[in-house]
Amino acid sequence: MTRSPALPLPPPDERRRLREARALTRAQLAKRLGVRPGTVRAWESGRGTPRGRTRDAYAELLSTPAAETARQTPDEAGEVTSQDTAAPDPTEFILTPPRADTPSEGDPTPEDESGPASERRSSPRRGRPRPSWARRLRPSGRERGSGPVPVARDAGPYLTPAQAFDALYAYCAPALARQAYLLTGRRDLAHESVERAFQRAWDHWPEVARDPDPAGWVRAATHDWALSPWHRFRRRYRQPEPPPPVEDDRALLDALLSLPPPYRRTLVLYDGVGLDLPETAAETEASTRATAGRLMYAREVLTERLPELADPEELHDRLAELATTGRTRAAEPAAVRVGSERRARLWTRTAAAMTVVLIGSTAMTLHTAPTHYEPPVPPGETVRGVPPRVAPGPLSDEQRELRDQLRKSLLDGPERLTPQAR
Template sequence: MTRSPATPLPPPGERRRLREAGALTRDQLAERVGVRPATVRAWESGRSTPRGRSGEAYARLLAGLAGAEGGTGEDGARASAPEHSEHSGHSGHPGHHDRRDRQKAGAMAMAMAMVTVRPDRRGGGTAGPEPSAFVQTPPPSALPSDAPDAAADLTPAQAFDALYSFCAPALVRQAYLLTGRRDLARQSVERAFQLAWDRWPEVARDPDPAGWVRAAAYEWALSPWHRFLRRHRQPEPPPPDEDDRALLDVLLHLPPPYRRTLVLYDGVGLGLPETAAETEATTRAAAGRLLHARETVAARLPDLSDPRELHQRLAELASTGRLRSAAPPAVRGGSERRARFWTRAAIAFTVALIGATTLTLRTAPTRYEPPVPPGETVQGVPPPVAPGPLSEEERELRARLRAEFPGGPERLTPQAR
């Protein structure tokens, strides 16, 4: 007979709230307790009750999260006060700052400014940053007070590296939801950032650089030409969890525009007008795609009929891929190598075209030469006859001709009678 945990358990909704307040995913909590993520999902939805040793460990963990949440007010302010005072005293003399620290602070400031703040569809204001499965942002306490001044000293490469460092991991996970292929997701994000580095003046002046790169990555990920690649024909290893496999299968069976709308609205958290603008559709068309995608997912997975639960499951599915992006210098180097290759190819093609044009001008005729008409067959001409033996009359004629003067016959003179 199993015993219920001695530590009291909060209600199912409170369990999930405590986990999210402690910045833990279901996979992380399941690893700490020693169960599967599907078991944690069942505990939080109320479908099952924690029991045994794992239930006791789960109850203790939730109690610790509740205690940590209750003591973050006064204690947290007291603990952060010395650090703030020390930082403010150091920032009073900007001449003593190290240049590398200022550049790092400026990069963090620019990256935080580039992160899209999603509108709160339930209220009317703005919600907090996007989940860690979709956007990676530094904590506000890590941003020094002189970050806006340091951001002005950034070079284009440092600004690009800052944008890539804070947006690339989330974009790789989003591309994985769109394609279901890890290599294609990484390649899509790298190609999008390479295109952004090629057009960096345009991207840097864009009101939403992260949205610019996200749109480029989505376009590359959903391109239909990938199906002709040999590596695309090989099957991709599915997620280990059965629920994640079912959700990914439903997503991949949606049409690409519907899949993109669902990921942008229920995954990333964009508003309906922003989703319609990024998918190049009207607001009514985007709403229709979203409703159709939600109905399809709910028909296959009834537990995901709630948009909040669908949002959480999308974040968990994106986190199970264990995807990693390349380093920013490698992406910039790849973009520069690609640009050098196409520049040299264009120069070589131009030189070949100039050479062919010069050769044509040197060898072409300078006057008009009418073409020789083709030969025609003449009808009615008898075939040539070979010479044969002479007859008697022909011999007499030949002898007579030979006997005459070489200059011709004798001259005839008239005679008078």
């Protein structure tokens, strides 16, 4: 009995390209092979080599056609997804934005007829195919004005505000939840930030609908709510959330959370979402020079703690992998709209009740107030410097003798002098 020859193992650089062409993350590949994601990273960087049955399974998986591997790739919910359809999924997300000379996904191009699907979806930023697992942090080029947001085919020629809002929510909510998770490190806070941002968008829907970039409007609102400093005073956010299960993801998340919020937001927008420097500066409300300084400082901090992230492409992929840890739990668009309307009614009723209370207190004050001014009675004061009045008392012996003498002299004395005129 002869043993069949083992399949050749491609070089380290080719291993990574083949894995990405098959739309597999390191975590998914490690789960299939029964190893850790760090082991797969070592194989792709050349620091390690698989052996035994693991090597045979690894080589066989890399040699499997990409189409067959894609059909067997489980999604985040644990179900098997098929990628045989040619039309892009409206809820599919990518990391890099389209350039001016690059058509958006779904637009007919000459390469669509000749080149394979992996070449048609090549990233302009990296120059090689972008796997479907990396379509996490950002909606596709349609959100940047290159086309309308995808909607249901049976929506008709005109959309109601609710239909347009539901399409925008289904298109952007998963990516925004992952971005908020990178900014906060908390799944619950990330989902709450997305819901509050879309509730605010529904309250200001006429403004959002006329905005040239409605997805950017909602993204800015999501980031502002996620990075609000008032969350630290809430009871539910005083306890830390369980960290990611993979050690490399925990190290990257700790390094991200050690950055100040403006630096963290700049790094996520530039290296995660894929905005250019002027767009990142505009969204963070800073100058281009200050944004560049924040970006360089954030990269230095991450490189100091994780030297393998010195390559921007590796940092880009690691951010995408960290954002996809855990299951995304997004509320239904109808529930978000109902919550926004309920909150608006609550605030309206509260404002009306406060107005009624204010009017009633003002009327009561006017009714009970005096009609004329009555000066207050001043308090009494002690007057000093005036001798006290003394009541006449009994006469002494000398005073009685003097009184008797005066009485006698007046009765028996000489005649009184009378004035005479000259």
